[in-house]
Amino acid sequence: MTEVEKTLALLKPDSVRAGKAQEIMQLIELNGFTIIAKQKLQLTRARAEEFYGEHYGKEFFPKLVNFMTSGPIWALVLAKPGAILAWRALMGPTNVFKARAEQPKCLRALYGTDGTQNATHGSDSPASAAREIKFYFPHLVPDPVSDPAAAADY
Ligand code: RTP
Ligand code: MG
Numbered sequence: 001m002t003e004v005e006k007t008l009a010l011l012k013p014d015s016v017r018a019g020k021a022q023e024i025m026q027l028i029e030l031n032g033f034t035i036i037a038k039q040k041l042q043l044t045r046a047r048a049e050e051f052y053g054e055h056y057g058k059e060f061f062p063k064l065v066n067f068m069t070s071g072p073i074w075a076l077v078l079a080k081p082g083a084i085l086a087w088r089a090l091m092g093p094t095n096v097f098k099a100r101a102e103q104p105k106c107l108r109a110l111y112g113t114d115g116t117q118n119a120t121h122g123s124d125s126p127a128s129a130a131r132e133i134k135f136y137f138p139h140l141v142p143d144p145v146s147d148p149a150a151a152a153d154y
Pocket of ligand 1: 055060063064093094115116117118120121122123124
Protein backbone atom coordinates (compact mmCIF):
# COMPACT_ATOMS: atom_id res chain seq x y z
CA MET A 1 0.00 0.00 0.00
CA THR A 2 1.42 3.36 -1.03
CA GLU A 3 2.35 5.53 1.94
CA VAL A 4 0.27 8.61 2.78
CA GLU A 5 2.42 11.59 1.93
CA LYS A 6 2.12 15.34 2.23
CA THR A 7 3.02 17.81 -0.47
CA LEU A 8 2.97 21.59 -0.82
CA ALA A 9 0.75 23.03 -3.51
CA LEU A 10 0.50 26.65 -4.55
CA LEU A 11 -2.31 28.24 -6.52
CA LYS A 12 -0.31 30.93 -8.31
CA PRO A 13 -1.35 34.56 -8.95
CA ASP A 14 -2.79 33.91 -12.44
CA SER A 15 -5.31 31.26 -11.33
CA VAL A 16 -6.22 33.20 -8.17
CA ARG A 17 -6.65 36.46 -10.16
CA ALA A 18 -8.94 34.59 -12.57
CA GLY A 19 -11.20 33.61 -9.65
CA LYS A 20 -10.44 29.89 -10.00
CA ALA A 21 -9.06 29.09 -6.53
CA GLN A 22 -12.23 27.51 -5.12
CA GLU A 23 -12.83 25.51 -8.31
CA ILE A 24 -9.26 24.14 -8.23
CA MET A 25 -9.59 23.22 -4.54
CA GLN A 26 -12.78 21.28 -5.38
CA LEU A 27 -10.95 19.43 -8.15
CA ILE A 28 -8.11 18.66 -5.73
CA GLU A 29 -10.59 17.05 -3.30
CA LEU A 30 -12.44 15.23 -6.11
CA ASN A 31 -9.08 13.69 -7.02
CA GLY A 32 -8.77 12.16 -3.55
CA PHE A 33 -6.48 14.63 -1.80
CA THR A 34 -7.24 15.98 1.66
CA ILE A 35 -6.41 19.67 2.08
CA ILE A 36 -4.97 19.63 5.58
CA ALA A 37 -3.90 23.28 5.74
CA LYS A 38 -4.53 26.32 3.57
CA GLN A 39 -3.55 29.95 3.63
CA LYS A 40 -4.02 32.90 1.26
CA LEU A 41 -1.06 35.27 1.21
CA GLN A 42 1.02 37.57 -0.93
CA LEU A 43 4.75 36.86 -1.34
CA THR A 44 7.28 39.67 -0.93
CA ARG A 45 10.20 39.71 -3.41
CA ALA A 46 12.54 38.41 -0.69
CA ARG A 47 10.24 35.50 0.17
CA ALA A 48 9.64 34.62 -3.51
CA GLU A 49 13.41 34.67 -4.20
CA GLU A 50 13.99 32.44 -1.18
CA PHE A 51 11.23 30.00 -2.14
CA TYR A 52 12.58 29.65 -5.70
CA GLY A 53 16.25 29.84 -4.64
CA GLU A 54 17.12 26.71 -6.67
CA HIS A 55 16.38 28.71 -9.85
CA TYR A 56 18.50 31.76 -8.89
CA GLY A 57 20.61 32.88 -11.88
CA LYS A 58 18.44 31.18 -14.50
CA GLU A 59 17.19 33.29 -17.39
CA PHE A 60 13.54 33.00 -16.28
CA PHE A 61 14.21 33.83 -12.59
CA PRO A 62 13.33 37.59 -12.68
CA LYS A 63 10.14 36.90 -14.65
CA LEU A 64 9.20 34.15 -12.21
CA VAL A 65 9.70 36.41 -9.17
CA ASN A 66 7.74 39.25 -10.81
CA PHE A 67 4.92 36.85 -11.52
CA MET A 68 4.87 35.22 -8.08
CA THR A 69 4.72 38.64 -6.36
CA SER A 70 2.05 40.03 -8.72
CA GLY A 71 -0.92 39.11 -6.53
CA PRO A 72 -2.24 36.81 -3.83
CA ILE A 73 -1.60 33.06 -3.87
CA TRP A 74 -3.00 30.11 -1.92
CA ALA A 75 -0.58 27.75 -0.17
CA LEU A 76 -2.06 24.29 0.51
CA VAL A 77 -0.78 21.16 2.23
CA LEU A 78 -2.22 18.13 0.43
CA ALA A 79 -2.28 14.57 1.79
CA LYS A 80 -2.89 11.32 -0.07
CA PRO A 81 -1.00 8.06 -0.74
CA GLY A 82 1.80 9.06 -3.10
CA ALA A 83 0.73 12.72 -2.94
CA ILE A 84 3.94 14.22 -4.35
CA LEU A 85 3.82 12.43 -7.70
CA ALA A 86 0.01 12.37 -7.81
CA TRP A 87 -0.19 16.16 -7.45
CA ARG A 88 2.48 16.73 -10.10
CA ALA A 89 0.55 14.40 -12.43
CA LEU A 90 -2.69 16.32 -11.84
CA MET A 91 -0.89 19.64 -12.55
CA GLY A 92 0.69 18.36 -15.77
CA PRO A 93 3.67 19.74 -17.70
CA THR A 94 5.38 22.96 -16.50
CA ASN A 95 4.85 24.69 -19.85
CA VAL A 96 1.17 25.46 -20.40
CA PHE A 97 1.39 25.19 -24.20
CA LYS A 98 2.91 21.72 -23.88
CA ALA A 99 0.28 20.86 -21.24
CA ARG A 100 -2.56 21.89 -23.58
CA ALA A 101 -1.09 19.85 -26.44
CA GLU A 102 -0.33 16.71 -24.43
CA GLN A 103 -2.70 16.61 -21.44
CA PRO A 104 -5.63 18.93 -22.15
CA LYS A 105 -7.43 17.99 -18.90
CA CYS A 106 -4.54 18.68 -16.53
CA LEU A 107 -4.75 21.72 -14.24
CA ARG A 108 -2.04 23.71 -16.00
CA ALA A 109 -3.74 23.17 -19.37
CA LEU A 110 -7.09 24.25 -17.93
CA TYR A 111 -6.02 27.16 -15.69
CA GLY A 112 -2.53 28.27 -16.78
CA THR A 113 -1.66 31.27 -18.90
CA ASP A 114 1.76 30.80 -20.59
CA GLY A 115 5.31 29.39 -20.17
CA THR A 116 5.86 31.12 -16.83
CA GLN A 117 2.35 31.71 -15.51
CA ASN A 118 1.25 28.13 -15.05
CA ALA A 119 -1.49 28.26 -12.40
CA THR A 120 -0.04 25.87 -9.79
CA HIS A 121 3.12 24.64 -8.06
CA GLY A 122 3.94 21.28 -6.51
CA SER A 123 6.89 19.97 -4.49
CA ASP A 124 9.16 17.72 -6.56
CA SER A 125 10.53 15.35 -3.85
CA PRO A 126 10.02 14.38 -0.20
CA ALA A 127 12.86 16.72 0.81
CA SER A 128 11.32 19.64 -1.14
CA ALA A 129 7.91 18.90 0.34
CA ALA A 130 9.33 19.06 3.87
CA ARG A 131 11.18 22.33 3.15
CA GLU A 132 8.22 23.92 1.35
CA ILE A 133 5.60 22.91 3.95
CA LYS A 134 7.84 24.40 6.64
CA PHE A 135 8.28 27.56 4.52
CA TYR A 136 4.54 28.32 4.52
CA PHE A 137 3.36 26.45 7.63
CA PRO A 138 6.21 26.52 10.17
CA HIS A 139 3.87 25.36 12.95
CA LEU A 140 3.10 22.03 11.16
CA VAL A 141 5.92 19.93 12.58
CA PRO A 142 5.74 16.29 11.42
CA ASP A 143 5.14 13.71 14.17
CA PRO A 144 8.25 11.45 14.32
CA VAL A 145 6.14 8.48 15.49
CA SER A 146 3.32 8.51 12.93
CA ASP A 147 5.34 10.15 10.14
CA PRO A 148 9.05 9.24 10.61
CA ALA A 149 10.01 9.80 6.95
CA ALA A 150 8.67 13.36 6.94
CA ALA A 151 10.22 14.06 10.34
CA ALA A 152 13.62 12.89 9.02
CA ASP A 153 13.38 15.31 6.07
CA TYR A 154 12.19 18.18 8.24
P1 RTP B 1 6.91 24.45 -9.86
O1 RTP B 1 8.26 24.38 -9.18
O2 RTP B 1 6.32 25.84 -9.86
O3 RTP B 1 5.95 23.40 -9.37
O4 RTP B 1 7.11 24.09 -11.40
P2 RTP B 1 7.98 22.93 -12.02
O5 RTP B 1 8.69 22.14 -10.97
O6 RTP B 1 7.10 22.20 -12.97
O7 RTP B 1 9.01 23.78 -12.85
P3 RTP B 1 10.42 24.39 -12.39
O8 RTP B 1 11.44 23.94 -13.38
O9 RTP B 1 10.68 24.13 -10.94
O10 RTP B 1 10.19 25.94 -12.62
C1 RTP B 1 9.62 26.72 -11.61
C2 RTP B 1 8.65 27.69 -12.22
O11 RTP B 1 9.36 28.69 -12.97
C3 RTP B 1 8.56 29.14 -14.04
N1 RTP B 1 9.27 28.92 -15.30
N2 RTP B 1 9.24 29.80 -16.28
N3 RTP B 1 11.01 29.41 -19.41
C4 RTP B 1 10.19 29.99 -18.54
O12 RTP B 1 9.63 31.04 -18.76
C5 RTP B 1 9.97 29.30 -17.26
N4 RTP B 1 10.48 28.12 -16.91
C6 RTP B 1 10.03 27.88 -15.64
C7 RTP B 1 7.27 28.36 -14.00
O13 RTP B 1 6.32 29.11 -13.25
C8 RTP B 1 7.68 27.11 -13.24
O14 RTP B 1 6.58 26.50 -12.64
MG1 MG C 1 9.82 23.03 -9.41
